[in-house]
Amino acid sequence: MQLHCIDCDSRYSISDFKYACSCGGLLEIEQDFKFLDSEYLKRKFEQRLSDRMTPYASGVWRYKELIFPELEDRFLITKNEGNTGLYDIERVNQYVGIKKIWLKSQSENPSGSFKDNGMVVAVSHGKSLGLDKFTCTSTGNTSSSLAMYSSLTNSQSYVFVPDKNISLNKVLQTISYGAKVIAFEGTYDQGIDFLEKYSGELGLYICNSINPFRIEGQKSIIYEIAQYLRWELPDWIVVPGGALSNVSALGKGLGDLYELGFINRLPRVAVVQAEGASPFHQMISKNKNELQPELQPKTVASALNIGNPPSWKKARNTLNATNGITVSVTDDEILNAKAVIDQSGIGCEPASASTVAGLKKLCESGQIHRDETAVCILTGNLLKDTEVLRQYHLECTENSLFANPLIKSKLNIESIKHL
Ligand SMILES: Cc1ncc(COP(=O)(O)O)c(C=O)c1O
Numbered sequence: 001m002q003l004h005c006i007d008c009d010s011r012y013s014i015s016d017f018k019y020a021c022s023c024g025g026l027l028e029i030e031q032d033f034k035f036l037d038s039e040y041l042k043r044k045f046e047q048r049l050s051d052r053m054t055p056y057a058s059g060v061w062r063y064k065e066l067i068f069p070e071l072e073d074r075f076l077i078t079k080n081e082g083n084t085g086l087y088d089i090e091r092v093n094q095y096v097g098i099k100k101i102w103l104k105s106q107s108e109n110p111s112g113s114f115k116d117n118g119m120v121v122a123v124s125h126g127k128s129l130g131l132d133k134f135t136c137t138s139t140g141n142t143s144s145s146l147a148m149y150s151s152l153t154n155s156q157s158y159v160f161v162p163d164k165n166i167s168l169n170k171v172l173q174t175i176s177y178g179a180k181v182i183a184f185e186g187t188y189d190q191g192i193d194f195l196e197k198y199s200g201e202l203g204l205y206i207c208n209s210i211n212p213f214r215i216e217g218q219k220s221i222i223y224e225i226a227q228y229l230r231w232e233l234p235d236w237i238v239v240p241g242g243a244l245s246n247v248s249a250l251g252k253g254l255g256d257l258y259e260l261g262f263i264n265r266l267p268r269v270a271v272v273q274a275e276g277a278s279p280f281h282q283m284i285s286k287n288k289n290e291l292q293p294e295l296q297p298k299t300v301a302s303a304l305n306i307g308n309p310p311s312w313k314k315a316r317n318t319l320n321a322t323n324g325i326t327v328s329v330t331d332d333e334i335l336n337a338k339a340v341i342d343q344s345g346i347g348c349e350p351a352s353a354s355t356v357a358g359l360k361k362l363c364e365s366g367q368i369h370r371d372e373t374a375v376c377i378l379t380g381n382l383l384k385d386t387e388v389l390r391q392y393h394l395e396c397t398e399n400s401l402f403a404n405p406l407i408k409s410k411l412n413i414e415s416i417k418h419l
Pocket residue numbers: 113141142240241242243244245246247303304349351352379380
């Protein structure tokens with residue numbers, strides 16, 4: 001394993017761990033798979049899936065050889081993250097108008113979002129360096145996950161959250177797990193700039209996705225999907241795009257599976273951004289080479305309120321490798337897709353529903369054919385953002401697909417019979 005700069009190709013030893021290259025470029029972890037036996041590994045991954053009593057039953061550590069082979073077992077922490085459901089729901093297929101969709105429900109993770117897959121690896125790495133002060137800036141999911149794993153390992157997390165436009169539920173979850181929470185005026189983007197400048201001075205280990213160990217952990221999401229589907233991936237993988245960690249990890253994970261011969265065809269990747277926070281989609285659709293940050297990102301999908309996604313170059317590499325595409329969706333499209341996912345019994349937070357909304361749009365425009373198949377990655381739990389639920393269901397905006405007002409009734413058998 002070594003660190004590799006995606007901009008200037010410099011390489012560093014893992015023991016000289018840092019978040020950015022001296023040229024300022026993002027770093028990725030370069031794995032050496034030369035001596036791995038794919039058939040042997042496949043059997044091992046199957047065995048671990050059925051052995052619930054070891055840390056390797058985790059949907060992340062099951063793939064340790066591909067993620068962090070050097071980590072000594074004594075530093076490996078786990079809360080049985082991953083192992084999330086993959087659901088095929090006819091109602092959602094019909095809503096989108098496509099042959100088959102699987103919903104990968106990352107909301108079933110221990111802190112309720114896909115962040116756990118990456119966070120467990122970042123915190124394990126930090127602990128292996130002897131550190132116990134962790135930090136992140138966050139719209140709430142990264143922070144909840146970090147706070148959970150920090151407390152699990154008797155460490156302290158220091159979390160920076162924007163003081164507006166994020167979900168209170170997530171902040172409360174973060175506080176409850178024991179984080180010290182600093183609410184600042186600004187957005188996620190300013191929080192990242194601050195930590196990049198001052199985390200060293202503050203003695204804090206950054207657990208945002210600029211940390212390449214986070215990305216290594218998040219690769220497990222696509223490994224797990226591939227394993228559940230017997231190493232036959234669908235035509236499309238659809239992900240929401242905010243800081244663009246998920247799509248970066250997805251691309252890296254797909255590259256690994258292909259290199260190891262686990263899959264013999266790469267699916268195409270579609271990144272969906274919310275219209276009010278879509279700098280990556282703007283760049284790709286206008287064929288530009290540089291990302292123009294969105295200074296005031298604003299969407300109801302608060303997890304996507306990111307205007308200057310740090311991982312945009314890694315995300316662009318994923319699109320290049322998979323002949324991928326991007327699309328943006330409105331807040332109403334997100335909320336209506338979310339209502340369908342919720343009422344199908346799976347449920348998710350608004351950012352996650354952007355995938356189904358985006359897939360629908362891409363099918364309607366003919367960019368994705370109705371006979372194709374797709375996995376939509378549902379990144380966070382339905383209860384992560386109850387304020388949005390309150391507005392959608394109880395205030396019933398005119399664009400709500402399922403206006404579902406609370407039924408007020410006396411506890412009287414005659415009134416209830418007529419409901
Ligand atoms: C629930 C949820 N979905 C999607 C995203 C966007 O993912 P990424 O930042 O990896 O693009 C985030 C946060 O980043 C999130 O919390």
